[in-house]
Amino acid sequence: MLSQLYAKWMYAWETALTTRDQNRIERPLEWGFDYLADFGGEEAEQKVASGELTPLAAMTALNARIAADPHSFFDYATPTDFRIEQRYPELFPTNVRPETLEQEREYQRQAEVGELRREPFLRFTSPVRTPYPENDMVNARWYPAEPGKKKGTGERRPKQAMIVMPQWNADAFSHNAFCTMFNRFGISCLRLSKPYHDVRRPLELERSDYAVSSNIGRTMSACRQAVVDIRSCIDWLQSEGYEQIGVLGTSLGSCYAFIAAAMDPRIQVCAFNYASTWFGDVVWTGQSTRHIRSSFEHAGLTQDQVRQLFLAVSPMSYMAQFAATPRHTLVVHATYDLTFVREFSLEVLKSFDAHQIEYTSKVLPCGHYTTGETPYKYLDGWYLGSFVWRTFKQLGQGS
Template structure:
């Protein structure tokens, strides 16, 4: 009886949190071929995908077939799709941090105003931010100037071991203060951190938007391009870290950030420590079934699409299509999922774990007794922080000591954690 009551309570709380924002916009479906045109041309795919026709001249059925074929081609050529030219304009910028809220709730706007006033009054400490031009360009200059808040670990904490760093990618629509506490926690372990602003988020968000809608929307090509840019930006951050003498790297992604982090790690062997905070297999399945993307599903339903067809149209951004590439390099992995998740349904998180086990990936599984949005609420955010922090600490410690495990069973501590 208690179990049923608890489940009902969690689902009700989760629903309350995912429906309180009223600025979600239903936009018409767009195929977005223009966002991928540079890759189509550089890879010589135009004739294969479109024949002799202009993508703008295709009818809806032809456009859907062409986009599905383009997704397949990207997956087959993913090394080229997620490749990039190393930036040459890395710089550290010092400024007062800002919130960049994505909702208009009174308490959020009050917090934003308080932080701005603190900066004016000299009561808010300035912070350092890594800035550089993303190798993947969009029509939005503010989006293309990458932003990552820099959390260097104290020198005394880094002594006697390789220089280690985490790249942290928060959830979709995160404000600029989300996950900063995790970065400070990593500093205590002697691990530096770059808290990376995802494409179209916080300072990178175009002025026309209240939310980070261009990262996930009913414009499919733009979604794929945003994922491509995020993956490349992660890899560029490691380039800068290497210039600073860092040797061992990890990535932590939450929700949408976990999708980006996974694909980056699948294409870059430098990312040895991987923490996926909420994980799923298919981007299209999450968009279709997730409570927080119900407005996007509405647009696809209005266009006559189905979940199965949408899964094909998001193949290029789906972790399931890069599992073997991810497993090809030794990595230490944490997967955290929530039992009562209405955004990343648990069945999809369990698919991730089954795939990892089948491929012999060294992973640890942790389950939160809450949902997706309630992960950010007390007491669950502290449980989640403990899982993430303790894993990053132990994984980097093992790397520093030169220990490599091919499966969880090779280390009794990891085997015990995997059974939780």
């Protein structure tokens, strides 16, 4: 009885949090072949125009083609314009609640009167280009740290770093606390702004809608850009002498981090703060993407079709590639999640087992959005922080 009451209360709380923002916009279905022009999108669009294929068949075939040869999609040329800029941190909120807008004004005031300190940001041009110049300028707040010491010898451990990828529609301060915490362990951090997020967000948007939307090609392009940006950050870290590198991704950031790890064996530590199977299933079943599902339903699409339309950006498509490189992996999921539905998270663990991937699993007694609330945020922080600390300590000792 108590468990049923708790579940009812948790689902109600989770629903309240996912419905409080009123600026989610339902946009019509767009195929977005132009965003994939250099990977067969132009050819597919021509076949649609000639009547040889329907848009659904053309985009489904394009996804299958990319998933069968992912390195052609996720490989890149290393940027040549890496630089550190000293800038005032800005909030870049994605909701219009009064308390959030007041917080943004306060940060602006502090910057104007000199109460806010400039902080270092890694900036470079993304190897993946989009129609939005602001989105193509990668932004990662830099949290450098002095390496810890090897136990018993007093020698410095290898230089270690984490790349942190927050959730969809995160503001620019989200997950900064993780970076500060990891610094205390002697681990440097890059808090990476995802495509179409905070300073990379086009001025026409209130939210980071273009990262995940009813425009299929643009959503796929955003994933490709995020994966390439993570790998580019690794290039810069290695140029700075970092030898042991990990990624922490939350929600959508977890999807991006997983695919980056599957494509790049240099990632030795993975912390997936929520994980799911097929990108399209999350879009179809998640509360936070209900407006996108509505667009697809109005266009006559089904869940199975949407799953195939996002095959190329689904972690499940790249399990074999991920399994090919031994690494330290943590997966966190929540019992009452209405965004990354629990059954999909459990399928990830089953797939890990089937591919003989070693991992640590932790379960939160809350939902997706309630993870950010007290006391669950502290439990989540403990799971992630203790795993990263322990794993990098072992790596640093050479064990």
